[in-house]
Amino acid sequence: MISFTIKRFFGAVLTLFIVCTLTFFLMNIVPGGPFLSEKTSQQTLDRMNEKYGLDLPIHEQYINYMNRLLHGDLGISYKRQGFTVNEIIAEKFPVSAKLGIIAVIWSIFSGVILGTAAAMNRNKLLDRAIMFISTIGISVPGFILGTLLIYLFAEMLGWVSATDALGSPKQYILPVITLSMQSMSYIARLIRSTILDVIDSDFIKTAKAKGVSRIRIIYKHIMRNALIPLVTYVGPMTAFIITGGFYVERIFNIPGLGDYFVRSVETRDYPLIMGLTIFLALLVIVVNFIVDILYRVVDPRIKLQ
Amino acid sequence: MLSINDLHFSFFTPAGEVRALNGVSLDVASGEVVGIVGESGSGKSVTASVITGLTQAPGRVKSGEVMFNEIDILSTGEKAMQKIRGGEISMIFQDPMTSLNPVFTIGNQLIEAILLHTDKNHKEARAHAIHMMSQVGIPNPEIRMKQYSHELSGGMRQRVMIAMALSCEPKLLIADEPTTALDVTVQAQILDLMKTLRSETDAAVILITHDLGIVADICDTVVVMYAGTVVERGTVDEIYDNTAHPYTRGLLDCLPRLDGDTDSPLEPIEGLPVDLLNMPPGCPFASRCKHTMNICLTTPSPEFELSESHTSRCWLHTASRKAEVRA
Ligand SMILES: Nc1ncnc2c1ncn2[C@@H]1O[C@H](COP(=O)(O)OP(=O)(O)OP(=O)(O)O)[C@@H](O)[C@H]1O
Ligand SMILES: [Mg+2]
Numbered sequence: 001m002i003s004f005t006i007k008r009f010f011g012a013v014l015t016l017f018i019v020c021t022l023t024f025f026l027m028n029i030v031p032g033g034p035f036l037s038e039k040t041s042q043q044t045l046d047r048m049n050e051k052y053g054l055d056l057p058i059h060e061q062y063i064n065y066m067n068r069l070l071h072g073d074l075g076i077s078y079k080r081q082g083f084t085v086n087e088i089i090a091e092k093f094p095v096s097a098k099l100g101i102i103a104v105i106w107s108i109f110s111g112v113i114l115g116t117a118a119a120m121n122r123n124k125l126l127d128r129a130i131m132f133i134s135t136i137g138i139s140v141p142g143f144i145l146g147t148l149l150i151y152l153f154a155e156m157l158g159w160v161s162a163t164d165a166l167g168s169p170k171q172y173i174l175p176v177i178t179l180s181m182q183s184m185s186y187i188a189r190l191i192r193s194t195i196l197d198v199i200d201s202d203f204i205k206t207a208k209a210k211g212v213s214r215i216r217i218i219y220k221h222i223m224r225n226a227l228i229p230l231v232t233y234v235g236p237m238t239a240f241i242i243t244g245g246f247y248v249e250r251i252f253n254i255p256g257l258g259d260y261f262v263r264s265v266e267t268r269d270y271p272l273i274m275g276l277t278i279f280l281a282l283l284v285i286v287v288n289f290i291v292d293i294l295y296r297v298v299d300p301r302i303k304l305q
Numbered sequence: 306m307l308s309i310n311d312l313h314f315s316f317f318t319p320a321g322e323v324r325a326l327n328g329v330s331l332d333v334a335s336g337e338v339v340g341i342v343g344e345s346g347s348g349k350s351v352t353a354s355v356i357t358g359l360t361q362a363p364g365r366v367k368s369g370e371v372m373f374n375e376i377d378i379l380s381t382g383e384k385a386m387q388k389i390r391g392g393e394i395s396m397i398f399q400d401p402m403t404s405l406n407p408v409f410t411i412g413n414q415l416i417e418a419i420l421l422h423t424d425k426n427h428k429e430a431r432a433h434a435i436h437m438m439s440q441v442g443i444p445n446p447e448i449r450m451k452q453y454s455h456e457l458s459g460g461m462r463q464r465v466m467i468a469m470a471l472s473c474e475p476k477l478l479i480a481d482e483p484t485t486a487l488d489v490t491v492q493a494q495i496l497d498l499m500k501t502l503r504s505e506t507d508a509a510v511i512l513i514t515h516d517l518g519i520v521a522d523i524c525d526t527v528v529v530m531y532a533g534t535v536v537e538r539g540t541v542d543e544i545y546d547n548t549a550h551p552y553t554r555g556l557l558d559c560l561p562r563l564d565g566d567t568d569s570p571l572e573p574i575e576g577l578p579v580d581l582l583n584m585p586p587g588c589p590f591a592s593r594c595k596h597t598m599n600i601c602l603t604t605p606s607p608e609f610e611l612s613e614s615h616t617s618r619c620w621l622h623t624a625s626r627k628a629e630v631r632a
Binding site for chain 1: 357359383386387388389390391392395396398400403404405406407408409410414417418421422453455466469
């Protein structure tokens with residue numbers, strides 16, 4: 001366990017390093033710069049570039065950045081004057097995190113229930129309906145679904161407001177549905193197919209022969225096995241929901257991190273791009289680490305090493 | 306104690322009706338060990354599934370009766386069957402490698418069975434589980450309790466299955482090819498164990514197997530099945546020494562002889578098992594039999610009683626009332 005953790009820690013540091021380096025250089029390859037706009041004179045531009053060290057050769061910029069990063073300093077935003085990137089993350093992340101966590105929980109909860117219901121009614125109408133909906137859920141991009149939902153429930157029916165982002169619990173419904181649709185659909189299919197794999201296995205026959213009730217067979221003997229592939233999906237799902245958050249926050253006017261991320265790229269706010277990328281990468285790494293531990297808890301056949 | 310009467314069971318598949326059981330009758334007395342033998346597909350496992358009420362989806366009992374200690378199994382509801390399963394009737398399956406749930410400890414699965422069918426509390430159930438494990442010859446049962454099935458060898462897993470099956474003192478134990486998936490030395494150990502347990506418990510046993518050698522070793526009586534019917538049944542001595550049905554003769558000829566008689570070569574039964582989708586009108590074995598007569602092709606043979614305990618379904622018995630069929 002300890003050597004596993006140490007190995008994973010170094011793996012994580014290496015991954016982060018690669019993410020930082022790649023982002024840094026990719027960002028600089030993209031044409032344009034933070035202070036380029038028609039109104040600024042060449043003089044102002046030079047002054048700004050000098051102030052932020054953008055006039056230095058690229059490798060020096062890189063070394064400076066990495067040096068600051070090592071001290072936990074993500075720099076100052078170019079565009080949101082006077083705020084450090086750390087402050088922006090601290091302010092905006094809770095909004096995104098709340099939405100994301102609700103979406104993750106909802107994906108798992110509804111996905112598991114739908115998948116189980118489908119498997120228990122294999123090839124019947126309910127199963128077909130759930131599989132149909134989940135096929136659509138997987139293939140319709142979130143921004144289309146979100147726009148559709150807004151049009152239907154905010155514009156036409158007026159049940160929720162299109163502008164009052166997350167103002168009341170009711171306002172969470174559409175963003176959460178939009179954000180969780182794909183992972184919910186995926187989980188429903190995953191759970192369905194694993195249950196169908198497990199349900200005919202010998203150990204279920206044993207459980208039945210022991211006199212275990214049908215309900216208990218489902219929630220104890222089958223579910224515990226079906227959880228294994230579900231747990232492995234939690235890692236990719238987190239990444240999914242983070243990236244999904246970008247456009248969901250845009251569409252629903254939610255002032256979270258995702259919206260900032262998109263805007264930071266548009267405005268070439270280098271420190272903010274870097275800071276957010278590193279932060280989100282770290283988040284995914286941490287989640288994956290937890291998943292690895294969890295995976296070994298649900299599946300005793302896997303040893304920590 | 307168990308009495309099956311003229312049981313008909315079919316799988317209604319898209320390809321047609323698979324007649325898995327065509328009038329099976331058999332009796333098991335308390336404490337008796339009955340062997341069911343027959344080629345693959347003869348309906349041995351299906352018979353077991355009907356007894357435990359665990360029949361599979363497109364399959365349905367068409368007619369017949371299964372009585373277990375005055376209980377009519379076929380009309381017993383699922384809730385009541387759950388009490389019987391694992392309590393009064395328990396089962397051991399063929400493949401111990403896959404018969405235990407991989408994500409729960411051995412102890413968890415043993416205790417679950419005990420809690421379901423006794424009034425023991427968790428602590429007592431645990432103690433009983435450990436006791437059962439040592440009874441089936443598992444060393445260090447306390448440690449084994451905390452292990453998962455992948456940490457045990459095939460033989461150990463089958464011992465766990467046996468411990469689990471016996472843990473609630475069943476009146477009937479059905480073992481469906483309990484040694485087929487094991488290698489030969491382990492097979493011998495498990496059979497030894499079953500023999501020992503035989504004398505220690507008073508449970509009746511139905512032992513399903515392909516192997517007539519095993520049957521001779523452990524069983525009191527033998528039921529020979531072919532194409533969903535019982536073609537011959539009798540005591541072990543009757544079946545081996547007074548073989549009546551040509552099919553049984555064929556099965557015995559497939560056995561390597563251990564008594565040094567190497568003159569008669571091993572002879573597999575020729576031909577393929579009958580197609581259960583298109584059952585012939587007469588004796589199902591007629592197409593493979595060396596003694597086929599005209600009547601065999603048109604009318605299935607009734608059951609001829611050769612002694613009080615010995616019956617056989619073969620028209621040959623009308624010709625010679627003699628029970629022996631010489632190959
Ligand atoms: N779920 C099912 N659907 C359709 N047919 C089935 C099903 N299960 C069993 N059968 C058929 O029923 C017949 C009897 O099967 P059964 O499993 O009882 O054979 P068996 O004597 O136990 O054979 P084996 O020695 O191979 O275990 C076989 O012909 C099989 O093809
Ligand atoms: Mg079988």
